[in-house]
Amino acid sequence: MLSFLNGISQNLDTYLVLSGILFAIGSFGFLARRNAISMLMSIELMVNAVNLAFIAFGAFSPALAADASSIALIVIASAAAEATVGLAIVIAIYRNKKTPLVDEYDAMRQ
Amino acid sequence: MTLPSTIPLLGFGWNDLLFLVFAALMVISGLAVVLQRDILRSGLSMIFCFAALAGLYVLLGTPVVAGAQVLVYIGAISVLVLFAIMLTQTKVAPRALVFQTQALPAGIAAVILALLIGLTVVSTAWPAQAAATAVQAADLATKLFSAYTLPFEIVSVLLLAAVVGGVFLAKRERGEAE
Numbered sequence: 001m002l003s004f005l006n007g008i009s010q011n012l013d014t015y016l017v018l019s020g021i022l023f024a025i026g027s028f029g030f031l032a033r034r035n036a037i038s039m040l041m042s043i044e045l046m047v048n049a050v051n052l053a054f055i056a057f058g059a060f061s062p063a064l065a066a067d068a069s070s071i072a073l074i075v076i077a078s079a080a081a082e083a084t085v086g087l088a089i090v091i092a093i094y095r096n097k098k099t100p101l102v103d104e105y106d107a108m109r110q
Numbered sequence: 111m112t113l114p115s116t117i118p119l120l121g122f123g124w125n126d127l128l129f130l131v132f133a134a135l136m137v138i139s140g141l142a143v144v145l146q147r148d149i150l151r152s153g154l155s156m157i158f159c160f161a162a163l164a165g166l167y168v169l170l171g172t173p174v175v176a177g178a179q180v181l182v183y184i185g186a187i188s189v190l191v192l193f194a195i196m197l198t199q200t201k202v203a204p205r206a207l208v209f210q211t212q213a214l215p216a217g218i219a220a221v222i223l224a225l226l227i228g229l230t231v232v233s234t235a236w237p238a239q240a241a242a243t244a245v246q247a248a249d250l251a252t253k254l255f256s257a258y259t260l261p262f263e264i265v266s267v268l269l270l271a272a273v274v275g276g277v278f279l280a281k282r283e284r285g286e287a288e
Contacts, residue, residue: 006122009129009169012236018133018166020227022140022159028220029144032213037194041143041156044187048163051175058245059170061237065245066253070261072175073254076182077265081272083187087194088279095282100198103210 015056023049034101036090040083047079129169136162147208153195157188171244 008014022045029042051072058068094100116123135158142155160183167176210216254262 005120005126005130006116007126008122009125013231014129014133015166015170016231017228018136020231021137021224023227024220024224025137025140025144027223028216031216031219032209033144034208034210035149037191037198038144038149038152041152041191044156044183044191045140045143045159048160048183052163052166055167055170055172055175059172059243062243065171065243066249067257069172069175069245069250070254070258072172073178074258074261074265076175076178077269080182080187081265081268083190084272084276085279087190088276091194091197092279094198 012056012060016053019049019052019056022046022052034103036093036100036102037087039102040086040090043086044079044083047075047082051075125169128165132162132165132169135159136166149195150192150199153188153192156191157184160184160188174245174247174250 026042026045026049029045030039033039033042054068054072054075058065058072090100093105097105117127120127139155139158139162143152143159146152146155160179164176164179164184167173167179
C-alpha cells in the first residue's frame, strides 16, 4: 500500500516539480492581488521557489553541492535587501495616497 | 531500538513521509498566502511556507541554508512584512475586493505555467541523478570565501545600501504633518 511513494524524497524531479508549483502560486499572487504587500509576499514565494530548485540541483550533483548552497545564501541576502526597499517604498506611498491597493496608484496615468 | 527502514503499513521510508508532510504544508500555506482574504493571515501563512521550505532544505542535506532560511526569512523578513501590514492596514481594506479584475486569466496563466514547468522537468533526462548528499559546513565556507568572494562582498555592499535606502524612504520628512 502506497509503496510507489518509496524513494520520493530521493528524486530530483519531485523537488523541481514542487518548486515549479510554488513559483506558479507566487506568479498568480503577483498578478492577481490588489494589495502591494501581497504582491511583495508573492515575489518572496517566487524567490524561494527558485532557491529550492538551486538547492535540489546541488544536492543531486555532489560536485556542485557547495556552489548551490553558496548561491542560495547570496539569493537569500539579496531577497532580504529587496524586501527592505520594497516595503519602505510601499510605506512611503501609503503615507501619500492613504491606500495599499496598487490599482489606486494612478498618478502617472493622468 | 532502531526504526524499520520503511514505515509499516504505508510502505515508504521516513524521509519520504517527511518530504510529503513538508511538501503538502508548503503548497497549502503557499496557496493560503495568495488566496486568503485577510492579509494578516496570509502573512502568517507565509511563515509556515518558509518553515516547510527550511525542512525541505534539511532533507536535501543543506542544514546551513536551512538555518539561514529560518534566521532571515522567518526571523527577519516575516516580521518586516507583518509590521508593514499593520502600518498600512485600513479598516476598509479587508472588506474591499482582494483580487484584480483579471484574476481569472492570471489563475489560468499560473496553472499553465505550473503544467509547463512540470512537463519540462519530467521530460528532461537530468544528468547526475545521484542520491542527495549532505553539504559540510566547512566545504560551504571554503567555497563561499574562495570562488564566491566577489559576490559575497557585493552582497554586503547591497545590504548596506538597502538598509540606508530603506531608512531614507520610510523616514518621515521634517515638518510633515501626520
